Ligand SMILES: Cc1cc2nc3c(=O)[nH]c(=O)nc-3n(C[C@H](O)[C@H](O)[C@H](O)COP(=O)(O)OP(=O)(O)OC[C@H]3O[C@@H](n4cnc5c(N)ncnc54)[C@H](O)[C@@H]3O)c2cc1C
Protein backbone atom coordinates (compact mmCIF):
# COMPACT_ATOMS: atom_id res chain seq x y z
CA UNK A 1 0.00 0.00 0.00
CA UNK A 2 1.39 3.46 -0.84
CA UNK A 3 1.63 6.11 1.93
CA UNK A 4 -0.96 8.24 0.19
CA UNK A 5 -3.53 5.45 -0.20
CA UNK A 6 -6.78 6.10 1.67
CA UNK A 7 -7.64 2.87 3.51
CA UNK A 8 -11.31 3.88 3.76
CA UNK A 9 -11.78 4.41 0.04
CA UNK A 10 -14.04 1.76 -1.49
CA UNK A 11 -12.90 0.46 -4.86
CA UNK A 12 -15.59 0.48 -7.57
CA UNK A 13 -17.12 -2.88 -8.40
CA UNK A 14 -19.77 -3.89 -10.92
CA UNK A 15 -22.57 -6.33 -10.32
CA UNK A 16 -22.62 -9.14 -12.90
CA UNK A 17 -25.59 -11.27 -11.86
CA UNK A 18 -27.96 -11.81 -8.95
CA UNK A 19 -29.31 -15.16 -7.76
CA UNK A 20 -32.30 -15.47 -5.43
CA UNK A 21 -31.02 -17.73 -2.67
CA UNK A 22 -33.85 -17.97 -0.12
CA UNK A 23 -36.51 -15.52 1.15
CA UNK A 24 -34.91 -12.07 1.67
CA UNK A 25 -31.46 -13.44 0.79
CA UNK A 26 -29.73 -12.99 -2.57
CA UNK A 27 -26.27 -13.85 -3.90
CA UNK A 28 -24.56 -11.03 -5.80
CA UNK A 29 -21.78 -11.97 -8.24
CA UNK A 30 -19.48 -9.04 -8.93
CA UNK A 31 -16.03 -7.96 -10.04
CA UNK A 32 -13.80 -4.95 -9.48
CA UNK A 33 -13.88 -2.54 -12.42
CA UNK A 34 -10.08 -2.27 -12.23
CA UNK A 35 -8.66 -5.62 -13.37
CA UNK A 36 -5.51 -5.23 -11.22
CA UNK A 37 -7.69 -4.71 -8.14
CA UNK A 38 -9.63 -7.87 -9.06
CA UNK A 39 -6.38 -9.88 -9.28
CA UNK A 40 -5.01 -8.38 -6.06
CA UNK A 41 -8.17 -9.23 -4.13
CA UNK A 42 -8.43 -12.77 -5.54
CA UNK A 43 -4.81 -13.45 -4.61
CA UNK A 44 -5.15 -12.09 -1.09
CA UNK A 45 -8.45 -13.19 0.42
CA UNK A 46 -8.80 -16.25 2.65
CA UNK A 47 -11.79 -18.34 3.79
CA UNK A 48 -13.60 -16.63 6.67
CA UNK A 49 -12.59 -13.07 5.82
CA UNK A 50 -15.06 -10.28 5.10
CA UNK A 51 -15.24 -7.04 3.12
CA UNK A 52 -16.90 -3.66 3.65
CA UNK A 53 -19.60 -3.11 1.00
CA UNK A 54 -20.62 0.47 0.08
CA UNK A 55 -23.97 1.09 -1.51
CA UNK A 56 -23.52 4.71 -2.55
CA UNK A 57 -26.03 7.05 -0.95
CA UNK A 58 -27.25 4.36 1.46
CA UNK A 59 -24.34 3.18 3.60
CA UNK A 60 -21.61 0.64 4.13
CA UNK A 61 -21.85 -2.79 5.78
CA UNK A 62 -19.60 -5.77 6.50
CA UNK A 63 -20.28 -8.93 4.49
CA UNK A 64 -18.55 -12.30 4.60
CA UNK A 65 -16.84 -13.66 1.53
CA UNK A 66 -18.65 -16.96 0.78
CA UNK A 67 -16.52 -17.90 -2.26
CA UNK A 68 -13.37 -19.92 -1.77
CA UNK A 69 -10.19 -18.35 -3.19
CA UNK A 70 -9.95 -21.54 -5.29
CA UNK A 71 -13.12 -20.60 -7.25
CA UNK A 72 -11.66 -17.50 -8.93
CA UNK A 73 -14.86 -15.44 -8.70
CA UNK A 74 -16.30 -13.04 -6.16
CA UNK A 75 -19.75 -12.86 -4.63
CA UNK A 76 -21.63 -11.85 -1.51
CA UNK A 77 -24.74 -13.45 -0.06
CA UNK A 78 -26.78 -10.75 1.63
CA UNK A 79 -29.90 -10.76 3.77
CA UNK A 80 -32.12 -7.72 3.45
CA UNK A 81 -32.35 -6.17 6.93
CA UNK A 82 -32.00 -2.38 6.72
CA UNK A 83 -31.13 0.55 4.52
CA UNK A 84 -27.90 -0.52 2.74
CA UNK A 85 -28.76 -4.21 2.38
CA UNK A 86 -32.26 -3.31 1.07
CA UNK A 87 -30.73 -0.92 -1.48
CA UNK A 88 -28.39 -3.71 -2.59
CA UNK A 89 -31.39 -6.00 -3.07
CA UNK A 90 -32.82 -3.44 -5.53
CA UNK A 91 -29.66 -3.55 -7.67
CA UNK A 92 -29.37 -5.47 -10.94
CA UNK A 93 -26.56 -6.42 -13.34
CA UNK A 94 -24.42 -3.42 -14.32
CA UNK A 95 -24.99 -1.56 -11.02
CA UNK A 96 -21.85 -0.06 -9.50
CA UNK A 97 -21.03 -0.21 -5.80
CA UNK A 98 -17.88 -0.11 -3.64
CA UNK A 99 -15.82 -2.75 -1.86
CA UNK A 100 -12.86 -2.51 0.49
CA UNK A 101 -10.99 -5.39 2.05
CA UNK A 102 -10.40 -8.25 2.47
CA UNK A 103 -10.44 -7.86 6.25
CA UNK A 104 -10.30 -10.08 9.33
CA UNK A 105 -8.26 -13.08 10.37
CA UNK A 106 -10.08 -15.82 8.40
CA UNK A 107 -10.16 -19.52 9.25
CA UNK A 108 -6.41 -20.18 8.62
CA UNK A 109 -7.19 -23.50 6.97
CA UNK A 110 -3.55 -24.54 6.65
CA UNK A 111 -3.34 -24.80 10.45
CA UNK A 112 -5.84 -27.72 10.29
CA UNK A 113 -3.80 -29.75 7.80
CA UNK A 114 -4.07 -33.47 8.59
CA UNK A 115 -7.18 -33.04 10.76
CA UNK A 116 -10.79 -34.14 10.23
CA UNK A 117 -13.09 -31.20 9.51
CA UNK A 118 -16.70 -30.94 10.67
CA UNK A 119 -18.87 -28.06 9.46
CA UNK A 120 -22.13 -27.35 11.27
CA UNK A 121 -24.40 -24.53 10.07
CA UNK A 122 -27.91 -23.31 10.58
CA UNK A 123 -29.72 -21.03 8.09
CA UNK A 124 -27.63 -18.11 6.87
CA UNK A 125 -24.81 -19.24 9.19
CA UNK A 126 -23.69 -21.15 6.11
CA UNK A 127 -22.53 -17.88 4.44
CA UNK A 128 -19.10 -17.69 6.15
CA UNK A 129 -18.65 -21.49 6.21
CA UNK A 130 -19.25 -22.03 2.48
CA UNK A 131 -15.82 -20.60 1.73
CA UNK A 132 -13.87 -23.04 3.88
CA UNK A 133 -15.94 -26.06 2.84
CA UNK A 134 -15.21 -25.39 -0.84
CA UNK A 135 -11.58 -24.62 0.00
CA UNK A 136 -11.20 -27.89 1.96
CA UNK A 137 -12.59 -29.93 -0.94
CA UNK A 138 -10.40 -28.12 -3.47
CA UNK A 139 -7.41 -29.08 -1.27
CA UNK A 140 -8.80 -32.50 -0.35
CA UNK A 141 -5.45 -34.20 0.21
CA UNK A 142 -4.62 -31.70 3.00
CA UNK A 143 -7.37 -32.94 5.35
CA UNK A 144 -8.80 -36.12 6.91
CA UNK A 145 -12.57 -36.76 6.81
CA UNK A 146 -14.76 -33.82 5.82
CA UNK A 147 -18.37 -33.76 7.08
CA UNK A 148 -21.01 -31.09 6.51
CA UNK A 149 -24.15 -30.80 8.67
CA UNK A 150 -26.57 -28.14 7.50
CA UNK A 151 -30.06 -27.35 8.72
CA UNK A 152 -32.82 -24.81 8.24
CA UNK A 153 -36.31 -24.35 9.59
CA UNK A 154 -37.84 -25.52 6.31
CA UNK A 155 -36.54 -26.74 2.93
CA UNK A 156 -36.86 -23.29 1.32
CA UNK A 157 -34.46 -21.96 4.00
CA UNK A 158 -31.50 -24.05 2.76
CA UNK A 159 -29.01 -22.01 0.72
CA UNK A 160 -26.50 -23.06 -1.98
CA UNK A 161 -28.53 -26.22 -2.80
CA UNK A 162 -26.72 -27.04 -6.10
CA UNK A 163 -23.49 -27.36 -4.11
CA UNK A 164 -24.99 -29.82 -1.57
CA UNK A 165 -26.59 -31.89 -4.35
CA UNK A 166 -23.14 -32.16 -5.97
CA UNK A 167 -21.52 -33.09 -2.62
CA UNK A 168 -24.16 -35.73 -1.90
CA UNK A 169 -22.83 -37.57 -4.98
CA UNK A 170 -19.17 -37.14 -3.94
CA UNK A 171 -16.98 -39.60 -2.03
CA UNK A 172 -14.78 -36.73 -0.79
CA UNK A 173 -17.32 -35.37 1.67
CA UNK A 174 -20.24 -36.51 3.81
CA UNK A 175 -23.07 -34.03 3.40
CA UNK A 176 -26.07 -34.22 5.77
CA UNK A 177 -29.03 -31.88 5.42
CA UNK A 178 -31.99 -31.45 7.73
CA UNK A 179 -35.05 -29.26 8.22
CA UNK A 180 -37.10 -28.63 11.36
CA UNK A 181 -40.31 -28.94 9.36
CA UNK A 182 -40.65 -30.86 6.08
CA UNK A 183 -42.86 -29.94 3.13
CA UNK A 184 -44.48 -32.27 0.58
CA UNK A 185 -41.29 -32.49 -1.52
CA UNK A 186 -38.79 -33.06 1.29
CA UNK A 187 -37.71 -36.69 1.67
CA UNK A 188 -34.60 -36.03 3.78
CA UNK A 189 -33.96 -35.89 7.53
CA UNK A 190 -36.27 -33.93 9.81
CA UNK A 191 -35.00 -32.56 13.12
CA UNK A 192 -32.60 -29.97 14.50
CA UNK A 193 -29.01 -29.95 13.19
CA UNK A 194 -27.61 -31.75 16.24
CA UNK A 195 -29.99 -34.68 15.63
CA UNK A 196 -27.95 -35.47 12.51
CA UNK A 197 -24.99 -36.45 14.72
CA UNK A 198 -27.04 -39.42 15.97
CA UNK A 199 -27.94 -40.76 12.52
CA UNK A 200 -26.84 -44.36 11.99
CA UNK A 201 -24.64 -43.49 8.99
CA UNK A 202 -22.82 -40.72 10.91
CA UNK A 203 -19.72 -41.63 12.82
CA UNK A 204 -18.63 -38.39 14.44
CA UNK A 205 -15.54 -38.42 16.59
CA UNK A 206 -13.70 -35.60 18.31
CA UNK A 207 -10.31 -37.26 17.84
CA UNK A 208 -8.01 -35.11 15.68
CA UNK A 209 -11.08 -33.15 14.59
CA UNK A 210 -12.01 -29.48 14.46
CA UNK A 211 -15.64 -28.32 14.26
CA UNK A 212 -16.66 -25.07 12.53
CA UNK A 213 -20.04 -23.93 13.83
CA UNK A 214 -22.10 -20.96 12.58
CA UNK A 215 -25.77 -20.25 12.99
CA UNK A 216 -28.39 -18.55 15.14
CA UNK A 217 -27.64 -18.39 18.89
CA UNK A 218 -30.17 -21.06 19.84
CA UNK A 219 -28.70 -23.53 17.35
CA UNK A 220 -25.18 -22.65 18.45
CA UNK A 221 -25.92 -23.41 22.11
CA UNK A 222 -27.46 -26.83 21.37
CA UNK A 223 -24.75 -27.81 18.89
CA UNK A 224 -22.03 -26.87 21.40
CA UNK A 225 -23.72 -29.07 24.00
CA UNK A 226 -23.91 -31.98 21.52
CA UNK A 227 -20.28 -31.57 20.41
CA UNK A 228 -19.08 -31.43 24.02
CA UNK A 229 -20.99 -34.65 24.74
CA UNK A 230 -18.99 -36.17 21.88
CA UNK A 231 -15.75 -35.06 23.56
CA UNK A 232 -14.94 -31.85 21.66
CA UNK A 233 -12.99 -29.32 23.76
CA UNK A 234 -13.62 -25.56 23.59
CA UNK A 235 -10.52 -25.06 21.44
CA UNK A 236 -11.69 -27.66 18.92
CA UNK A 237 -14.79 -25.57 18.18
CA UNK A 238 -14.43 -22.55 15.86
CA UNK A 239 -17.02 -19.89 15.08
CA UNK A 240 -17.39 -16.31 13.90
CA UNK A 241 -18.65 -13.28 15.81
CA UNK A 242 -20.74 -10.44 14.39
CA UNK A 243 -20.35 -6.92 15.72
CA UNK A 244 -21.35 -3.48 14.52
CA UNK A 245 -18.45 -2.26 12.43
CA UNK A 246 -17.43 1.07 10.98
CA UNK A 247 -13.80 1.12 9.87
CA UNK A 248 -13.16 -2.64 9.59
CA UNK A 249 -9.45 -2.09 10.18
CA UNK A 250 -8.94 -1.71 13.94
CA UNK A 251 -9.15 2.09 14.15
CA UNK A 252 -12.59 3.18 15.40
CA UNK A 253 -13.30 0.79 18.30
CA UNK A 254 -16.91 0.08 17.23
CA UNK A 255 -16.42 -3.68 17.15
CA UNK A 256 -14.58 -4.15 20.49
CA UNK A 257 -15.38 -7.07 22.76
CA UNK A 258 -13.19 -6.87 25.83
CA UNK A 259 -9.61 -6.63 24.57
CA UNK A 260 -10.42 -7.88 21.04
CA UNK A 261 -11.30 -6.00 17.89
CA UNK A 262 -13.64 -8.32 16.01
CA UNK A 263 -12.59 -6.71 12.69
CA UNK A 264 -8.88 -7.57 13.02
CA UNK A 265 -8.58 -10.22 15.77
CA UNK A 266 -11.72 -11.95 14.38
CA UNK A 267 -14.31 -12.51 13.12
CA UNK A 268 -13.06 -16.10 13.55
CA UNK A 269 -12.51 -17.23 17.16
CA UNK A 270 -12.31 -20.56 18.96
CA UNK A 271 -15.14 -21.21 21.42
CA UNK A 272 -12.47 -21.03 24.14
CA UNK A 273 -11.57 -17.48 23.05
CA UNK A 274 -15.25 -16.52 22.78
CA UNK A 275 -15.76 -17.60 26.39
CA UNK A 276 -12.61 -15.79 27.53
CA UNK A 277 -13.92 -12.61 25.89
CA UNK A 278 -17.07 -12.98 27.99
CA UNK A 279 -19.22 -13.25 24.88
CA UNK A 280 -22.56 -15.00 25.19
CA UNK A 281 -23.74 -16.34 21.83
C1 LIG B 1 -17.99 -9.74 10.01
C2 LIG B 1 -19.43 -9.65 9.57
C3 LIG B 1 -19.84 -10.36 8.46
C4 LIG B 1 -21.16 -10.29 8.02
N1 LIG B 1 -21.51 -11.00 6.92
C5 LIG B 1 -22.75 -10.89 6.42
C6 LIG B 1 -23.10 -11.57 5.23
O1 LIG B 1 -22.29 -12.26 4.60
N2 LIG B 1 -24.36 -11.43 4.77
C7 LIG B 1 -25.30 -10.68 5.43
O2 LIG B 1 -26.43 -10.60 4.96
N3 LIG B 1 -25.00 -10.01 6.57
C8 LIG B 1 -23.74 -10.08 7.07
N4 LIG B 1 -23.41 -9.40 8.21
C9 LIG B 1 -24.43 -8.54 8.85
C10 LIG B 1 -24.57 -7.23 8.03
O3 LIG B 1 -23.36 -6.50 8.11
C11 LIG B 1 -25.73 -6.37 8.57
O4 LIG B 1 -26.93 -7.04 8.31
C12 LIG B 1 -25.72 -4.99 7.86
O5 LIG B 1 -24.73 -4.20 8.47
C13 LIG B 1 -27.04 -4.29 7.93
O6 LIG B 1 -26.89 -3.08 7.23
P1 LIG B 1 -28.14 -2.20 6.79
O7 LIG B 1 -27.65 -0.82 6.40
O8 LIG B 1 -28.96 -2.90 5.75
O9 LIG B 1 -28.99 -2.15 8.11
P2 LIG B 1 -29.21 -0.89 9.10
O10 LIG B 1 -30.18 0.03 8.41
O11 LIG B 1 -27.91 -0.36 9.55
O12 LIG B 1 -29.89 -1.64 10.32
C14 LIG B 1 -31.09 -2.37 10.19
C15 LIG B 1 -31.29 -3.23 11.44
O13 LIG B 1 -30.26 -4.22 11.54
C16 LIG B 1 -29.52 -4.05 12.76
N5 LIG B 1 -28.09 -4.27 12.42
C17 LIG B 1 -27.37 -3.60 11.51
N6 LIG B 1 -26.12 -4.09 11.46
C18 LIG B 1 -26.05 -5.07 12.36
C19 LIG B 1 -25.00 -5.96 12.79
N7 LIG B 1 -23.75 -5.95 12.27
N8 LIG B 1 -25.28 -6.83 13.77
C20 LIG B 1 -26.51 -6.88 14.31
N9 LIG B 1 -27.54 -6.09 13.95
C21 LIG B 1 -27.31 -5.18 13.00
C22 LIG B 1 -29.79 -2.66 13.21
O14 LIG B 1 -29.75 -2.53 14.62
C23 LIG B 1 -31.22 -2.43 12.73
O15 LIG B 1 -32.13 -3.02 13.62
C24 LIG B 1 -22.11 -9.46 8.71
C25 LIG B 1 -21.70 -8.73 9.82
C26 LIG B 1 -20.38 -8.83 10.26
C27 LIG B 1 -19.95 -8.03 11.44
Ligand code: FES
Pocket residue numbers: 244245246247248249250251252253254255256261262263264
Ligand atom coordinates in the same frame (compact mmCIF):
# COMPACT_ATOMS: atom_id res chain seq x y z
S1 FES C 1 -14.73 -1.73 13.12
FE1 FES C 1 -13.44 -0.11 13.68
S2 FES C 1 -12.12 -1.05 15.14
FE2 FES C 1 -13.26 -2.71 14.33
